[in-house]
Structure formats: C-alpha cells, structure tokens
Amino acid sequence: MNPAPQRTLVIGFGNPGRLDDGLGPAAAAALEADPPAGVTVESDYQLTVEDAHAVAGHDVTVFVDADAAGPEPFGWSRVAPRTATGFSSHGVEPADVVGLARDLFGSRAGAYLLGIRGYRFDGFGETLSPPARRNLDAAVAFLRHALESRVFPDATDGAAALTETGG
C-alpha cells in the first residue's frame, strides 16, 4: 500500500455508442458528479498521445477502461511505462501513454488501470448490459474509496478489493 499523492487524474475511455465499450466514460461520469478532492476527471473515446502531457502534470493517473476478458467485476493493476513497438494512434494503451510521459516529459508519475468487465461490444447502442452495469457500480465504489482514502493497492481483482473495502 502507498500513501496517495495530491494530484490525481482519472481518465475513463471508450465509446459510449458501442454498448459496454462505454464503461470507462460511464465511470468517469459517475465520479465527475461528485469528484473527490484533488481529483481531475477526464473522459475520451480513446487514449491519445497528448494524454502523456496530462499524465505528466499529475502525481498519479488512473485509467478506466472496459475489459472484454478480465476478472469480474473488475481488475486493478499498476501500469508500468512501456517502450512499445507497433504503437498506433487508435490502440494507444495506458502503458504507452505512461511511457511517452516518461520519455517526453520526464514524468515519474504512478499509474493504475481499472478494467471493468464488459460483455457486449459488437453493435451500436448507448446502454450498458445489465451485468456490465453491476460491474460498473462495484468498480466506481472501489475507485471512489481508493481516491478518498488515498490508498491504492498495487494490484487486485474486483472481488478481493470489494471484500477489503467492505463493498
């Protein structure tokens, strides 16, 4: 466990028009309604290279994304900077952004990934599937607790985290 820093950035990303792909922005919207102190909330369709600049301007960043195959209701892990090959502007991953923040702006900020398990991605629609909605609620509760208590685990799956936080 590490004490939480002062400036925290939460980026929820995904396409709200693509069913459960909208889990990241939905989490951002839920937090944005009542953001914890010292927390900046952003949302976007996808991560892009300029997010590296924003990451470098904070002490810690939490990326929130839909996860097509991860643990239920969510997974949480530390993000290490990556020197990626095959870097694309469409599929920029959190590790790539953190790597760019380090390489371009000298950032040493911490980063975590909250992957919320989703189930339906192959169509258009602005609603989350019912199980994804339940996973979202659990993930947001966990994230809010972490942001408010300023304590971030290095890694956990959602079920264990909820037990720890009493969620």
Add this chain to the structure above:
Amino acid sequence: MSTKQTLKRVVIDPVTRVEGHGKVSLLLDDKNVVRQARMHIVEFRGFERFILGRPYWEVPVTVQRLCGICPVSHHLAAAKAMDLIVGADTLPPTAEKMRRLMHYGQMLQSHALHFFHLVSPDLLFGFDADPAIRNVIGVARKFPDLAVQGVMLRKYGQEIIKATAGKKIHGTGAIPGGINKNLSVAERDAFLKDVDRMMDWSRGALKVAKDYTVEHLETLAPFGSFDSNHLSLIREDGAMDLYHGNLRAINAGGDTIFDQVDYQDYTDYIAEEVRPWSYMKFPFIKSLGPENGWYRVGPLARVNTCDFIDTPEAEAARQEFMALTGNKPNNITMAYHWARMIELLHSMEKIVALLNDPDLQGTDLVAKGDRREEAVGLIEAPRGTLFHHYKVNADDQVVMCNLIVSTTNNNEPMNRAVAGVARDYLSGNEVTEPLLNHIEVAIRAYDPCLSCATHAMGRMPLVVELFGADGALLDRRVKE
C-alpha cells in the same frame, strides 16, 4: 489467362499503425505473383439503422459515436445537413466562424498526430528500419523535440475543439442552424499566446515532409502510385476550402470531370458499388462508371483540385508542390504526406486569422428558416470528403441516413496501392517483414480510419493467416 492456377491466400490482420484495424489478403498464383490484393475493413454497418427514429437535433451529437478518431468531422457534417433541415441556408458569421475554428482545430490535431506519430518513424528511420526502433518511441528518443512538438500541436488542436465543441466525448457546439457558444476573450487570448510557436512547428513539419519527398523522389514516385481521378470540395472562386464549397472532380491529367456541383445533388454524380468480399462500398463517378470512375480524396486530392490556397504560406507551399509535377496533378501516393503538411500549415494560418476576428465574440449564434425534409451535409474531413445525407419526417424523426465516409471514398485507391506494393516487394511465398512494412507504409499514406470498432482491452490481436489454393488454412499467427 486461366484462373484455375494454384492460388495461395496470405492474410495480414490487422495492419498496425493505421487508425482502427484492418486486414490485407494477397491472392498469389503458383508462381508467387500477386494476382489480387484485398483490403478488408472491420466496419460495423449498423450505424445508419441506429440513427433512424432519432430526433434530428440529436444527430450532430449522436454521430460522434461513429468514430473515436474523427468525431468532430461527423459532428460538423451532420450539423451542416441539419442546418438545411431547419432552413438555415446561411449561418450568422459567429456561428460559421466558430465551426470553422473547430474544424481547423480538428484538422491540425489529426494531421499532427498522423505525421509526427505514425509517419515520421518511417521517414526518419527508413521503411526498412527495425520496427523496434521505427516507432514513435524511437522518434521520442532520437528526435525528442520533434516528438514533443507533435504532442503539443495535437494538444493545441484538441484544446480548440474543446473551446468550440465542448467536451471531448460529447461535443455539442454545433447545433442545427448554428452554434451554442462564442469564443470568450479569455479563451481567445489563451490560444493567441501560443500561435507563434504552433506556426513555427507547422512550418517545421512541412519542411520535413517536403525535404523527404524531394530527396527520395526516385524511390517514392513509383511506390504504390498510379494515375487517378481526384475529388474534393472547392470554393466558388477555386480556392481550397476545407469546411464548405461545391464538388469538383478532375482526372489524372487535370481535366475537369465536373465542377461547382451543389453537393445536395451528389447522387446524380456519385454512386456506390457493392462488392461481395467487402463490407465497405466502392464509390465512383457515375459518368465514368465503376471501372474508371474511382477517385482519390484527402490532402493529395485537395491540393490537386484547388486553383489556389487563400493563406500565403500554404499557397507558396502549394506552388512548390505543384511545380514538382509541372503543375499537373500529383499522382504520387507518398506525396500525401507533403500535401497533408501543407494543410497543417494552412489550418494553423486559418486558426490565427480566426482568432483575430472579432466575429468570434459575436452573440448572434443561430439562424432558422423554412423546414425541409431532406438534406446533405459535406465537409472535407482530415482523411477526405465526408458525406452525410438524411431525411427527416414531419415528426422530426430521421427516416433515412446514408453516409460515405472519407476512407470509403479512398477504398479502391488503397486496394490499388497495396496491390502495387505487394507485386513489387513480394519475394517467395511468405509474408516477410519488409513486405509487411511496405504494405503498411502504402496504406498509411491515405491515413485511413479503418474501423469504428470497439477498442476494449484484449480485443486487438494481430492475426496472420496463410491459405492454400483450396482455401485451407496453412498457417496462422497471432500477435497480441
């Protein structure tokens, strides 16, 4: 020639470092000569149905869900169509200029991202360089200033979008008949503070693209190149206009096919061919038919079709560009990058002019007129001409939607570019790393947005498949 030779199909999926993901299949004969190249697009075809039944005023917001890469282009094209639905044939100056500022911001950030982070590794390290170095991280390490400039130009464009359109994921700036806000003096001054730096970096990017093209012309000129028609919007006086105008099409030699066509009548001039192997249609100029009527769109086409550019530095750059081909259309595929950087500089010049225009602080934001049932909105998106066509019933619901996105307009040219490069660089009967690299370089010239698919974790594997003549899968490799 008999088609019953021994054929092998090599499938490359997806193409990396293009936006979205796609798949390339090469059909070989028993002499390992490429007989056919097909670029498959992973594209959902449901959006035009998804939009049906929605009230027209929601459309400029909803269409942004089409694509996480270019939501602003869809936002503006839909808004332009809905202007006509509400009878707003002419917008108040503040509304049109705010939209133009939004659009030039989009052009700036999109072109900057493409050039600095997708293309510059190819140009700075060479097509054949080790992919472990030939990427944006390699650029960041060897040319850190250039990499930072790319990020900051992109960020500047995104900030302009935020100031004009609203939130990144839910832009609501353009509304039917106008805009929902002006630009405050504080916002204007914040942008003006950085314009000199952004202009310098835009000039620098143009120089890199131009110098590279000129220095490597012998290699680049034949690379995936072919004669083609070109199509774009054009202003009434023949100037490049990325936001609004009429349609102009020219052939490879520069002769006019049609000119100053009102895009409300586009269906009289453009048709879409369906081919059984692709979800994506193949647009063509009706008068020339599908065989000869395909065309290119985007930066190369726009620089070729216009008579001049109405900003001084971009116009000087255009003249240099056109001089390379004796003031005839440039049909070199790799010249897209140079043309794209001319547009980057043009967009920045336009941004500076707009920021100094007091109309942006005006308060007359919306126009109205007599309601219509059908309208078309066109815009020159970063990747090319974008068509939005709607019908709206008396209950204000959308009852018909047809979209021709920029990448669809470039469908046939991209297939031809891939085929040409594959013929030139295929050696033996395997997909070598150099072949893959060269195919990717050819596709990237078009800056395609291949998919509006979801990107969620675990859903973007790289798959390489090899099929025999009988269709059996011979080999398959997956790279996560």
